[in-house]
Amino acid sequence: MSNNKLNGKVFKYGDSIDTDVIIPARYCTSFHAEDLAPHCLEDLDVTFASRVKSGDVIVAGHNFGCGSSRENAPIAIRGAGASCVIARSFARIFYRNSINIGLPILIAPDAVDGIEDGDQVEVDPTTGIIHNLTKPGEWQADPFPEDIEKIIKIGGLVNYVKERLAQVYDEAVET
Amino acid sequence: MTLAEKILALHSNRDSVKPGDMIMAKLDMILGTDVTVALSVEVFRNMGAEKVFDPDKIALVNDHFVPAKDVKAATLSKIMREFAHEQNIPNYFEVGRSGICHSLLPDKGLVKPGDLVVGADSHTCTYGALGAFSTGIGSTDMACSWALGELWFRVPETTKVVIEGEFQPYVGPKDLIMYIINKLGVEGARYQAIEFTGGTIERMSIDGRITVCNMAIEAGAKTGLIAPDDTTRAFMKKFPDIEGVYLKSDPDAVYSQVLNVDVSGIEPLVAEPYLPSNTRSINELTGVKVNQVVIGSCTNGRLEDFRATAEIMGDNEVHPDVRLIIIPATPGIIREMLAEGLVDKFIKAGAILSPPTCGPCIGGHMGILAKDEVGLFTTNRNFRGRNGHPESKVYLAGPQVAAATALTGRITDPREVV
Numbered sequence: 001m002s003n004n005k006l007n008g009k010v011f012k013y014g015d016s017i018d019t020d021v022i023i024p025a026r027y028c029t030s031f032h033a034e035d036l037a038p039h040c041l042e043d044l045d046v047t048f049a050s051r052v053k054s055g056d057v058i059v060a061g062h063n064f065g066c067g068s069s070r071e072n073a074p075i076a077i078r079g080a081g082a083s084c085v086i087a088r089s090f091a092r093i094f095y096r097n098s099i100n101i102g103l104p105i106l107i108a109p110d111a112v113d114g115i116e117d118g119d120q121v122e123v124d125p126t127t128g129i130i131h132n133l134t135k136p137g138e139w140q141a142d143p144f145p146e147d148i149e150k151i152i153k154i155g156g157l158v159n160y161v162k163e164r165l166a167q168v169y170d171e172a173v174e175t
Numbered sequence: 176m177t178l179a180e181k182i183l184a185l186h187s188n189r190d191s192v193k194p195g196d197m198i199m200a201k202l203d204m205i206l207g208t209d210v211t212v213a214l215s216v217e218v219f220r221n222m223g224a225e226k227v228f229d230p231d232k233i234a235l236v237n238d239h240f241v242p243a244k245d246v247k248a249a250t251l252s253k254i255m256r257e258f259a260h261e262q263n264i265p266n267y268f269e270v271g272r273s274g275i276c277h278s279l280l281p282d283k284g285l286v287k288p289g290d291l292v293v294g295a296d297s298h299t300c301t302y303g304a305l306g307a308f309s310t311g312i313g314s315t316d317m318a319c320s321w322a323l324g325e326l327w328f329r330v331p332e333t334t335k336v337v338i339e340g341e342f343q344p345y346v347g348p349k350d351l352i353m354y355i356i357n358k359l360g361v362e363g364a365r366y367q368a369i370e371f372t373g374g375t376i377e378r379m380s381i382d383g384r385i386t387v388c389n390m391a392i393e394a395g396a397k398t399g400l401i402a403p404d405d406t407t408r409a410f411m412k413k414f415p416d417i418e419g420v421y422l423k424s425d426p427d428a429v430y431s432q433v434l435n436v437d438v439s440g441i442e443p444l445v446a447e448p449y450l451p452s453n454t455r456s457i458n459e460l461t462g463v464k465v466n467q468v469v470i471g472s473c474t475n476g477r478l479e480d481f482r483a484t485a486e487i488m489g490d491n492e493v494h495p496d497v498r499l500i501i502i503p504a505t506p507g508i509i510r511e512m513l514a515e516g517l518v519d520k521f522i523k524a525g526a527i528l529s530p531p532t533c534g535p536c537i538g539g540h541m542g543i544l545a546k547d548e549v550g551l552f553t554t555n556r557n558f559r560g561r562n563g564h565p566e567s568k569v570y571l572a573g574p575q576v577a578a579a580t581a582l583t584g585r586i587t588d589p590r591e592v593v
Contacts, residue, residue, distance in 0.1 A: 016361055016362075016450060018556075018558040018559075018561075020537075020538075020556070020558040020559070020560060020561040021558065021559055021560060024538060024560050024561070025210070025239075025537040025538050025539055025561070026538055026539065028210055029210075029240060029244075029245065029247035029248050029250075029251060030247060031213060031214040031217075031314070042565075043559050043560030043565040044559065062362055063361055063362040063365065063395065066361060066362070066395065067297065067556060067558060068296075068297045068537075069211065069294075069295055069296055069297040069299075069311040069312060069313050070210070070211070070313070071211070071214060071313035071314045071315060072214075089362060089365065091362070091365065091395060092365065092366050092395070092397055093297055093311050093312065093313060096312065096313060096316060097313035097315065097316075100313060100315035100316060101315060145195075145197065145329070146197075147197035147327065148197075151327075156315075157315060157316065157319050157327075158218060158221070158222050158315060158318075158319065160319075161222050161224070161318075161319045161322050161323060162222050162223055164322075164323060165222065165223055165224055165322060165323075166223075
């Protein structure tokens with residue numbers, strides 16, 4: 001289970017990081033990661049997109065991803081290279097969108113307390129175990145509800161719908 | 176069960192549901208806009224879907240970046256237009272017949288009491304004003320909804336807000352919802368439904384209820400809703416062929432929290448940057464210099480909002496240092512304003528009318544703020560950079576405060592100018 005561990009440097013931010021600062025609407029005339037990633041978080045931290053490296057981890061406070069329904073937000077975060085987001089809590093549309101596109105999100109208030117900006121952390125998105133490599137600290141993220149875990153395990157909602165549609169189209173052919 | 180629970184039970188073929196249950200539920204309407212549909216079309220094709228489940232239960236609305244602000248925006252609308260034609264979706268709304276989705280759908284009879292509605296726009300919670308359970312989703316959820324006609328939901332807890340009392344003059348539904356968001360906090364109702372009840376709500380028009388339910392998301396809520404009643408029936412009379420389901424919460428329904436509000440004590444309110452919950456009484460902010468006032472959006476772009484604006488403005492002119500941009504939410508509202516002489520009045524006063532668009536509310540176009548500029552908008556969010564340069568600022572208020580502010584160039588208590 002450990003072969004998919006994520007490892008990266010932490011970019012730590014505060015509460016209510018909204019989708020407008022994650023990716024301003026002025027860039028949402030595109031939904032492609034390569035167009036969005038250079039502007040990710042630019043109204044909050046203009047250096048983020050140039051400093052973030054593949055695998056790095058965003059850590060934040062309450063209500064991460066509040067605001068609009070734009071799926072461009074988790075797409076921008078993933079496109080910029082961040083491997084996951086750890087927060088005290090997530091706004092609900094961002095939560096759904098992240099699960100749907102396969103961006104790992106972890107609810108772990110104690111980890112947010114124990115991790116500082118710039119720390120190196122290792123995250124196992126399968127088990128939810130978060131390990132601080134810079135200074136001692138290990139935390140367990142809140143587990144997902146069982147039905148959401150099922151959606152994550154089959155690779156997101158799209159795969160679920162693909163399976164359902166295959167059944168529907170098969171039945172249509174048979175009748 | 177609460178109203179929200181009853182609607183979800185009805186759409187998942189269950190006798191009852193309780194908070195925390197995960198359900199697959201049938202959808203009555205799926206809303207998409209020019210800013211979210213193109214990605215859904217790509218996801219829809221990638222999942223191997225060929226036909227939408229029911230073209231009549233899909234609405235595709237040009238509102239965010241229209242009339243197209245640039246080539247990329249024009250391309251987003253083009254993708255939506257071609258998809259609508261390919262799938263024979265009758266409720267595709269082209270510029271000229273389109274408007275801000277959350278005003279347009281109720282006025283076209285596309286949402287009704289008891290419906291389960293999803294929309295790839297976070298303010299989809301607005302249709303709770305008609306007693307529907309409606310909530311925002313992303314583009315992937317929308318593509319899956321188009322394909323299957325159903326979607327998974329976690330049944331939310333319900334926060335009950337009981338609202339009593341009479342509004343003071345020049346205080347209204349926007350002040351009320353900003354007051355409630357301040358009391359609950361920006362995530363005080365996260366993942367929950369908010370049910371608005373009480374005498375003040377019972378006496379409130381559909382326009383006012385739209386303002387209140389629209390901003391439920393700003394307290395983190397999944398939906399905001401009001402039990403449909405005689406006011407709702409009167410509104411739905413325009414659509415005699417449409418039969419809604421009029422439900423209400425049981426007397427023994429269980430709520431996660433109850434907030435009691437007496438509106439008679441609420442002053443005109445303003446929310447400071449950069450959160451809609453940063454609500455202050457107007458006298459704490461009076462005098463702040465403002466460069467631009469926007470009256471419109473899915474929150475305050477209806478006829479009653481413009482009547483309230485006109486009442487405060489009287490025959491006065493807009494302050495010479497202020498740009499006053501008026502954005503009626505739909506072409507139908509423009510015609511109502513023309514009939515009442517409101518358009519003439521606003522233009523004479525030095526305001527300008529914009530076509531229906533979300534434009535300045537999302538920092539898209541039609542009134543973007545420069546560095547260090549200050550706006551006072553009747554919109555719903557004042558996050559950093561949302562309305563223009565990251566060092567611009569937006570204060571949120573109702574149409575009365577906005578109108579008074581447009582006259583003086585400074586944040587102004589409407590009671591001082593009338």
